[in-house]
Amino acid sequence: MLSTAKTATEILTELFSQWGERDVYPLTVEEFSVLKEIAESSVLNRDNGDGTFYHEVCIENKKFALSTKGKI
Amino acid sequence: MRSIESYTEEDINSVETGESSEQNEVDPRKSESIKNYWKQYGFPGNPPKAGSIAEKRLIDACAEYAEYFVSMSMSSFGDSKAIAHGSDAKRRELHNNIAIMITGNQRSGMDNVLAKKLADFAAHLTYGDSFENVIKEYESYK
Numbered sequence: 496m497l498s499t500a501k502t503a504t505e506i507l508t509e510l511f512s513q514w515g516e517r518d519v520y521p522l523t524v525e526e527f528s529v530l531k532e533i534a535e536s537s538v539l540n541r542d543n544g545d546g547t548f549y550h551e552v553c554i555e556n557k558k559f560a561l562s563t564k565g566k567i
Numbered sequence: 568m569r570s571i572e573s574y575t576e577e578d579i580n581s582v583e584t585g586e587s588s589e590q591n592e593v594d595p596r597k598s599e600s601i602k603n604y605w606k607q608y609g610f611p612g613n614p615p616k617a618g619s620i621a622e623k624r625l626i627d628a629c630a631e632y633a634e635y636f637v638s639m640s641m642s643s644f645g646d647s648k649a650i651a652h653g654s655d656a657k658r659r660e661l662h663n664n665i666a667i668m669i670t671g672n673q674r675s676g677m678d679n680v681l682a683k684k685l686a687d688f689a690a691h692l693t694y695g696d697s698f699e700n701v702i703k704e705y706e707s708y709k
Contacts, residue, residue: 513616519671546656547659560673563660
């Protein structure tokens with residue numbers, strides 16, 4: 496069975512192509528799980544205290560983020 | 568690790584033509600609406616590329632948020648069935664992700680004026696009207 500999971504390079508290329516130049520790029524949970532493996536600094540998983548969480552990774556001075564209502 | 572500048576047109580094409588489980592067919596009129604509302608609300612930077620998966624995700628998040636918002640508002644008017652499928656944490660999660668897509672910051676901790684603009688953007692993109700008018704219209708059918 497062929498895997499359709501994207502590599503970190505594919506995810507980054509797609510984000511840069513579709514969003515253009517910006518400081519923070521939005522992610523899905525699946526994309527976050529892939530990118531955190533190549534993150535250059537510590538991965539941020541913060542409880543917002545309102546039932547939601549904020550997750551962020553930093554790669555090449557760019558931030559990649561998403562919010563969830565549970566821990567990932 | 569490659570620098571961002573090193574990503575070539577070839578890389579981009581290989582990704583754009585690659586397999587994806589996501590359907591990214593977007594009505595061109597919706598793309599035009601995003602562009603217009605983005606400018607109207609004075610959001611920073613540019614919206615995602617027309618017809619892209621990123622644009623589809625923004626549309627879907629706005630639609631899901633707008634439906635939750637209307638459902639919750641209807642619930643406050645006594646329609647208990649309308650909110651049965653939702654939760655406030657889910658609505659906050661959607662609002663946070665729309666905020667990240669548009670401004671780069673999440674809704675939690677954001678000033679209320681900008682947060683309202685993000686919600687209004689979602690309403691106009693989804694219903695072509697404000698939440699206030701959409702709710703009034705629902706109420707008129709009761």
